[in-house]
Every structure is written in structure tokens, then in C-alpha cells.
Amino acid sequence: MTDKALVVLSGGQDSTTCLYWAIKRFGQDNVSSVSFDYGQRHKVELTCAREVAARVGVANVCLPIDTFAALGGDALTDASIDVSDEKDSQTGLPITFVPGRNLIFLTYAAAYAYRRNINHLVTGVAQTDYSGYPDCRESTIEALQRSIELGMDIEMQIHTPLMHRSKKETVELAVELGALDAMALTHTCYNGRRPPCGVCPACELRAKGFEEAGVRDPLLDIG
């Protein structure tokens, strides 16, 4: 059986780098990508994912997730929880943001892969720089791989090429993989701006990585 890989593609810098990594590792013909329309604030992410996938000639499937929205902030939820428009001050994400979001993404990706004889998943999660997200750490991904393998009775390897890389090292990897130009198609800004706002935490983190790598971010030069 040929090894095939499915990349979880958010349309951001990290998952785009992972897409290039997967193509180098498995070959373009054996790579496809999946994105999730889960009620994210900026749908432009999905457009970016589609454009990135098209650029490298890889299929991109978008799966809907309506459950996250229902998990918080409606009449069904505990009235003692204020979900209104409040945002998490650190991440800028709504406080209705689902805990363990990557568990859901990767389990759906595995379910999608299951019937298509795909036995490798690739995700851009990283421990470095992301201490706020316990579902990004290596121990979580290892446990999840075991859950998926047992729960679906299959072999399914989850690859995390960026797990221990800093943002600087991720930029360096992108350069090495020839993914730098594609970075102009990606989206990072929490404020949904293209070109990026440059001041939100996501933009700051991205800028820091490019600066430390000594590379100009092509996203800064669009339109």
C-alpha cells in the first residue's frame, strides 16, 4: 500500500509549511488536505487554505463543524456562564472557543482518512510558543494517535513536523522547503486583515519569527 497523507490545513503559516513538508515526504500525488469551517471569526482562512492547496496542486476538502458554536453561548448552556462577546485576552479568541479543538479536528481527519486508505495525518501544532493550548503538546498528540488507532482499529500516524520548532525555525523550514512564496497566500492576523494589522498577538508572533530568521515575510508585500 502506498503511504498517503492528509494535511490539516488552516490556511495559516504553520499548516502551509506542513503541507510542503508532506509533499516532500510523501509526494504530491499522495497528499491531500482538509480544512474545517467551524465558525471561525475570519472565513478568509478557508479561502487561504483553498488557494494554498491549489498552488501546490493538492485537493482541499472543507468539512463543516456546527457543534462548536452549540457548545457555548446559547439557551442550552449554563446561565451562569457569560459568553456574550467576551474574548480571551491572551488569544483574542471567543471564550466559547472549544477546549481540545485539535482533538476534534484530528479525529475527523482520521475518520475522513479511514475510508480513503490514508494512513498519515499531518498537523502544524507545536509545543513551542503555544503553551496556552494543551491540545498542541506532544503528549496529547501521542495519546490521541493511540485513541484513534484503537478506536478505529487502524494504523494512523500523526506527524507534527513543527512540534519542537520555534517560529524562527518554522520560517527556516519554509525557506528550505521552497514554501516561502506561498506564505503570501496564508492568513495569520486575529483582526482578519490582509495585509496583516501587525499589532495583534498573532501578527507579532509571526513578525518575530521572520525577523529572527532574517527573512522578509512576503505577506507584507501583497496588495
Add this chain to the structure above:
Amino acid sequence: MTDKALVVLSGGQDSTTCLYWAIKRFGQDNVSSVSFDYGQRHKVELTCAREVAARVGVANVCLPIDTFAALGGDALTDASIDVSDEKDSQTGLPITFVPGRNLIFLTYAAAYAYRRNINHLVTGVAQTDYSGYPDCRESTIEALQRSIELGMDIEMQIHTPLMHRSKKETVELAVELGALDAMALTHTCYNGRRPPCGVCPACELRAKGFEEAGVRDPLLDIG
């Protein structure tokens, strides 16, 4: 902190028994239930779940899942897969049925529990009688609990009171917990019939359990 439990309630015999088990263990005030509207063939299951929960005075939240339907059988999927109306001959479920379905259900249940200070999940999965579903076995549930605990950075115990019980023993437990009458409100039949068709695999399995326990199934006496 008071121990609170969330029961994954399908509206069937097993999860209803688990709801009674949870009430005995945690107290009625500390138990709530969650059901999933995931495109199942028979929506009557959700009505049954609501009625069972109402009978015991426990909240029942229904969360939508539109992703399962999108995983198979639309223009996005591999054209080589025939998903039409074909059913799995053993289970009677559509072949678009999602692999590892319980991984998704329990992860969503955990995400729902997370913000409500609920630290126990209860599910009716069982190894006995269900060898076709690898996501029901104990090793899967143990791995999943670890994924959830690591991925959400919380303690979350998954209880499986029926894991090693036969259908006969599950009926006996229902009797012991005073849940027998509530069985008239549950749904099992793959053909969606109430009273049950009596000939589908699910009806046969249920009937066998009641027969071996020497108990009359109250569902047979409705309507």
C-alpha cells in the same frame, strides 16, 4: 468541588441504564445528559432521550453534528467510493457511518463538561456484544480519557458501567436501579419502529437480553 456527571444519552436501553446508574452514584442534582443530532436514521432516538431525561428530572442538551454527513457521500468525497444508500449488512447502519464515532461524542461531551465544572462522563459503551465497534472497547476509552485529560489539561473520568456486562446483565442492572419502567421510553429498533419490529439485529439482541434475564421488556407493551 462537588462531583458532577454528564451522561451521553442516545435514548436507547444502555445509555438509559447508565443515566440511572449515574443518578445513584452522583445524585440527581449533579447529573445532566447530552444527546447528539448527527443525522441518525431515526430522530425518534432524540425524542426518547428527552423523555427519559424528563422522567428522571435531569437536563438534556442536544448538540448538532453536521460533520458526519459531510465525511462521506457528497461531491467532496472520493468518487471511487459508492456511498449511495448502501447499508452495512451487519449493523444496518449507512456505510457513511463515521469510524470512531464515540471518540467524537465523548470529546464533545468533555468540551461541554469543561466549562461547567463537570468532571465525570458516563457512556453506555460495552465490549460485550459489540465486537464490531472498536471505539466501544475498554482500551479505546482509556486512551481517549488520556487524550481528553492531556488535551484539555483537566481531570475527566470516563465511566463505562456496562463495559463488561452482557445484555442479560445490563437488563439485570436496570431492574436493580429501578430503571425497568423507563425502558418503555427507549428506542432500539434499526427499522425505527415503536413498538419494535422484533426482527432486526438490534431488536433481536435486546429481546435476547430480556429473555435471558427472565424479565418482560415494557417496550413490547406500549401503544
